[in-house]
Amino acid sequence: MQNHDNQAQVAYILKGFPRTSETFITNEIHLLETLGLKLSIFSIKQLEGQKHHAVVDQIKAPVTYLPQADDLTGRSFWVWLSENLPKFTASHGRLFRKRPIAYLGALLECFSMSIKYRESWLDFPRTVFIKEFLQAGTISEAVLQNPTIRHLHAHFCHGATTVSMFASRISGLPFSFTAHAKDIYLKELNPGDLLQIKMRRAKFAVTCTGANQQHLDACKGSEIAVHRIYHGLDTDLFVPEPREQSAADAVPTILSVGRLVEKKGFDYLVRACAILRDRGIKFNCRIVGGADKYAQVIKQLIADLDLQDLVSLPGAVTQEELRGIYQQGDVFALPCLVVDNGDRDGIPNVLVEAMAMEMPVISTDISGIPELIQDQVNGLLVPEKNAAAMADAIERLLKDQALRQRLGQAARQTVCRDFNSRHTTVALKNLFDACLAGEMVEAHVYCAEHS
Known part of the structure; x- marks a missing residue:
């Protein structure tokens, strides 16, 4: 992926794009662009059979779909690896030659995590981290080829953020993430102290409710700023028409x-x-x-x-x-x-x-x-x-x-x-601007307070 515009930009790392049920992400991307932020999108999965929201057509950011890795569930890991490793070998080879120390450090951490976060000492290593490391390598190579990309941001703090954390370590770029719901509360999605590690390494974290913010603050174990920024809504798009008086016999x-x-x-x-x-x-x-x-x-x-x-x-x-x-x-x-x-x-x-x-x-x-x-x-x-x-x-x-x-x-x-998205998205844009400018991110400066 080459981009000849010299304006600094943020790479959004998503599990899938565009996803019908995640209009809040597509709306966020579109509004960030209207505010002047340059973005690139990396989609881990290429979705099929999804209904298409009109706002997707207004997004200008280039979308890079990663090689499609098969599901690990119910399969022999070695069979899965033999079938899927070739999809990533070339990019990882080039990446190793370009940044060998960073690459090996991330690879060793991947192996360590796969052993550390097993359910028990007798279990096979947790191979999902190997899959996510392979995916992170593809993203790392792409962002290193595009020097205008200076920050990584993931939505949902489990898989996409794990990929972002690996990509950050390999590429040297900072990362942040937005946490939502089950990705915060389901322990199996971030086993052991993995969520705390992600929060310790991230530049900042965003979440969409005060309840989530309190939960993350209680478990973070670091000085990371956790920002409550509501998803928001385009209140000019969702405007009611006058409702007619219902007939007495109308069924509500x-x-x-x-x-x-x-x-x-x-x-x-x-x-x-x-x-x-x-x-x-x-x-x-x-x-x-x-x-x-x-x-x-x-x-x-x-x-x-x-x-x-x-x-x-x-x-x-x-x-x-x-x-x-x-x-x-x-x-x-x-x-x-x-x-x-x-x-x-x-x-x-x-x-x-x-x-x-x-x-x-x-x-x-x-x-x-x-x-x-x-x-x-x-x-x-x-x-x-x-x-x-x-x-x-x-x-x-x-x-x-x-x-x-x-x-x-x-x-x-x-x-x-x-919950006007034109206000809430400005708060998020300010966070990205501060990171791209190399500034410290202070929670009390950029946390959206509209309630």
Whole structure:
């Protein structure tokens, strides 16, 4: 990859690009570019079958897709290595000749990590680090060929950040990362003290909620600045149209949006729908989002509760299609929960989107959600894993149009004031500018404080 523009730039290292469920990343990249930051994108995976958001076409940054390494799961490592090593051999050979000491140091650390972070002393080395080292080598060679790239930034602090850390050690470039949800809380994604090592070496860390910031501050073990910068939303893009007065006999729509994964709590929404049906409440419910392995649980529950005529699963849509869907909904419900393994959402972006569209929202009082929703002020909060409480809140909103309107208007005011991406992205741009200029990054200077 050659770039003849002399302006310093940041390399974004992502697991996959563009990913339908990660509009917050594509929007962030686009807004950073509009603010004047030069970027290059490295995508570890080349995604197929993903819906395409319009903002992707506006991104100018070149995208480099790494050689596609096969999945390690359920395979002999030696067979995997024999099939995949040739994809990386040439770039690693050139890299070794160019920076032998740095290369060998990173390679030795890779081997050390694969042994250190085994589940037990009797287990085979943790080979995922070898895969990530191979991927880091491809990125290292590319950034060394492009002297305008002076900083590496990864989204999610497990795999992509491990790759960035290796690439940083080989290339000598500083790195930073944005942490989100399960990448923080699931220990198997950062076993042992790996997260602390990443935080110690990173120039800075960003996370999207105050709850995450407190968690990272508590476990960092270093002086790294952890910045809370909300993802934000383009409030000029998500603008509600005037809602017409519903006819007295109109059937209201309960809307929810998100990947069909356990932490979204959709099974509790489905159970809440069964409670509402049994109370004689008229409604239909649409759960819009891409299928995941948990989707079958939701589908089976809908069938078991005989809700096929009331609850539908339309599948994933683009951000442009979603705006129209929000306009059609009467109540937005997202019963997020903390999974037994610790996985949870931060502040779901769909809640911010729904609130920007003046929808009255109901969610749970976990993680960063209370940073967005004030109960009875701009939405309703209920306890997690409580279908009856969710049903009560939905029924209350369906029966009180004035409350829906008041909460919806307050919801948009909150988003425009505290979650406007044009403000939050400036804070992130300032961090990158400081790094590119070789300045120290101080948390109290650059942390976005809009709440």
